[in-house]
Amino acid sequence: MIPRYSRPEMTAIWSPETRFRIWFEIEAHAADALADLGIIPKEAAKTIWEKGNAATFDTARIDAIEAETKHDVIAFLTHLAEHVGPEARFVHQGMTSSDVLDTCLNVQLTRASDILLADLDKVLDALKRRAYEHKLTPSVGRSHGIHAEPVTFGLKMAYAYAEFSRAKERLIAARKDIATCAISGAVGTFAQIDPRVEEHVAKAMGLTPEPVSTQVIPRDRHAMFFATLGVIASSMERLATEIRHLQRTEVLEAEEYFSAGQKGSSAMPHKRNPVLTENMTGLARMVRAYALPAMENVALWHERDISHSSVERMIGPDATVTLDFALNRLAGVIDKLVVYPENMQKNLDKLGGLVHSQRILIALTQKGISREDAYRIVQRNAMRVWRGEGDFLAFLKADPDVKGKMTDKELEANFDLGYHFKHVDTIFKRVFGG
Numbered sequence: 188m189i190p191r192y193s194r195p196e197m198t199a200i201w202s203p204e205t206r207f208r209i210w211f212e213i214e215a216h217a218a219d220a221l222a223d224l225g226i227i228p229k230e231a232a233k234t235i236w237e238k239g240n241a242a243t244f245d246t247a248r249i250d251a252i253e254a255e256t257k258h259d260v261i262a263f264l265t266h267l268a269e270h271v272g273p274e275a276r277f278v279h280q281g282m283t284s285s286d287v288l289d290t291c292l293n294v295q296l297t298r299a300s301d302i303l304l305a306d307l308d309k310v311l312d313a314l315k316r317r318a319y320e321h322k323l324t325p326s327v328g329r330s331h332g333i334h335a336e337p338v339t340f341g342l343k344m345a346y347a348y349a350e351f352s353r354a355k356e357r358l359i360a361a362r363k364d365i366a367t368c369a370i371s372g373a374v375g376t377f378a379q380i381d382p383r384v385e386e387h388v389a390k391a392m393g394l395t396p397e398p399v400s401t402q403v404i405p406r407d408r409h410a411m412f413f414a415t416l417g418v419i420a421s422s423m424e425r426l427a428t429e430i431r432h433l434q435r436t437e438v439l440e441a442e443e444y445f446s447a448g449q450k451g452s453s454a455m456p457h458k459r460n461p462v463l464t465e466n467m468t469g470l471a472r473m474v475r476a477y478a479l480p481a482m483e484n485v486a487l488w489h490e491r492d493i494s495h496s497s498v499e500r501m502i503g504p505d506a507t508v509t510l511d512f513a514l515n516r517l518a519g520v521i522d523k524l525v526v527y528p529e530n531m532q533k534n535l536d537k538l539g540g541l542v543h544s545q546r547i548l549i550a551l552t553q554k555g556i557s558r559e560d561a562y563r564i565v566q567r568n569a570m571r572v573w574r575g576e577g578d579f580l581a582f583l584k585a586d587p588d589v590k591g592k593m594t595d596k597e598l599e600a601n602f603d604l605g606y607h608f609k610h611v612d613t614i615f616k617r618v619f620g621g
Contacts (some may be wrong), residue, residue: 188508192470197511200298201504207244209291210263213388214278215239217370217380220387227277234274242270260284281380285491286370289404292499293365294392296412299507300362306514307355307419311348313521315619318344322611325604326440326531327542332432336542337535337607340441340526345618347426352618354419361415364408368394374490375400402491406484409499413481416506420474423517427464427471430520434461440531444523463520470513477502535604539572540579546601547583554592564588 188198199205215236222232244266253262261284268275279287322341327334368389372379382396389396397404434442443463445451451458480502484495535542544565551561568582568589576582583589583598 188504192512193508194512194515197299197302197508198504200295200302201508203246203249204244206291206295207246207249207263209294209392210260210287211239211242211244211267213287213290213370213392214264214267214282216388216391217279217282217384218277219391220381220384221277221280223387224381224383226381227280228274231274231277235271235278238271238274239267242267258284260287281372281384282370283373283402285403286372288496289400290368290370290388290392290394292503293367293394293404295503296409296507297362297366297393299503299511300358300365302511303416303419303507303514304355304358304362306511306518307351307358309518310351310514310521311355313518314344314348314351317341317521317524317526318348318615318619321526321528322615323608324526324528324531325535325608327535334534334538334542336545337604339608339611340528340531342611342614343429344521345615347422347429349618350422350425351419354422357415357418361412365412366394367397367404367408368392369397369400369404371397371400371402374402401487401489403487403495406481406487406495409495410478410482410485413502413506414478416510417475417478420471420510420513423513424468424471426517427467427520430464430524431461431468434459434464438530438534439527440534441524441526443520444525463516467513467517467520470509474506474510474513477506538579539577540602541569541572543579543602544569546606547589547598550597550601551589551592556588556592560588 188201215232218227218232218235221227222229244263248269249259249262249266252265253259256262256265264275264279267278271278318341320341321344322339324340326338326340326343328336328338368385369375370380370385370388371377371382377385385396388394430441430443432438433440442459443461445459450456451460451462480498484498487495548558548561548565551564552558556564564586565583568579568586571577571582572579580598580602583593584595589598
């Protein structure tokens with residue numbers, strides 16, 4: 188985790204202090220269940236809770252123990268025993284390290300999911316507001332980067348809103364998928380611990396019991412979780428790339444907010460660069476990069492190996508912290524995005540009406556001209572405009588092949604910008620409801 192791209196609430200989830208506290212809660216809840224089943228004394232479970240809750244887990248002390256034991260969970264349990272005293276012998280009965288590690292990881296991922304879902308809500312709120320603000324602001328649509336037909340800037344925001352709505356649904360599903368608990372003991376057979384302990388711990392930690400674990404929770408769940416984060420990052424990059432293109436000097440239809448005192452270049456005082464969306468593009472690459480190792484973690488040896496462990500110690504914090512930061516940045520960019528409707532109109536007009544070429548093509552076919560001939564006639568006049576020879580409508584009015592089929596008034600009617608927006612309300616109802 189790099190502090191530059193981190194927010195405190197998310198990084199706190201991955202701190203050693205949080206991890207050890209979750210480990211303790213797992214062990215203490217398991218002790219409660221064991222006590223209820225009559226396997227350990229109830230007073231012992233009470234003591235574990237009381238002394239563990241009062242303890243401040245010393246990460247340096249745990250690290251020192253681990254340096255000798257070469258085992259992180261044993262190091263923690265040894266340190267916990269220093270606080271709990273003799274009753275610590277009832278901690279971790281019938282459990283294996285993965286019961287603690289995997290359950291903890293899934294608690295952390297579910298908590299991270301809740302923050303990311305809140306981030307997505309911020310993005311969605313900003314997109315919806317800007318979409319309605321510019322619902323009918325005319326803008327040129329582009330395919331292959333070339334002028335195509337008119338759209339509205341509100342529709343551009345609506346496209347993104349629909350995409351991030353799907354992202355939210357996917358993350359909700361991924362959160363549910365990852366929110367499982369395993370307290371099943373060595374190789375997952377419950378030979379040394381009653382399945383009711385797992386049920387108790389799962390409920391207490393806000394998880395559900397893993398239907399069948401080996402010695403680990405199956406990593407297909409984690410693969411799907413990190414893949415979902417990667418898809419969300421890709422949607423973020425798509426919108427960031429759109430803004431970057433719109434901010435190009437030759438386009439300048441929208442741009443990132445440029446605050447007082449902000450500097451764009453160390454060399455060129457005039458520069459206003461899309462640094463935030465460029466940053467999001469780079470961060471999206473990193474979040475996507477974490478999906479592949481998560482998928483490679485699925486194929487573990489037999490009932491367990493730890494080849495996944497080092498991977499998850501890195502990608503768990505990094506992917507969630509990075510995406511959290513980037514989504515918050517995206518929400519801010521959309522909220523403060525500076526929009527230039529007048530430049531959008533200038534760009535619409537730049538090609539002298541060529542954005543209406545399909546309407547003329549269709550109109551000529553309705554007048555009895557074959558599609559092939561109509562296409563040839565329209566393209567012939569359009570290419571003259573591309574060469575800078577004049578105005579599309581004027582060329583069409585003067586073309587004998589067109590004049591014989593359409594009046595000037597009919598031609599002009601096909602250059603109505605509003606025609607392209609007649610179904611914007613329908614699209615908005617599909618996207619936003621109501």
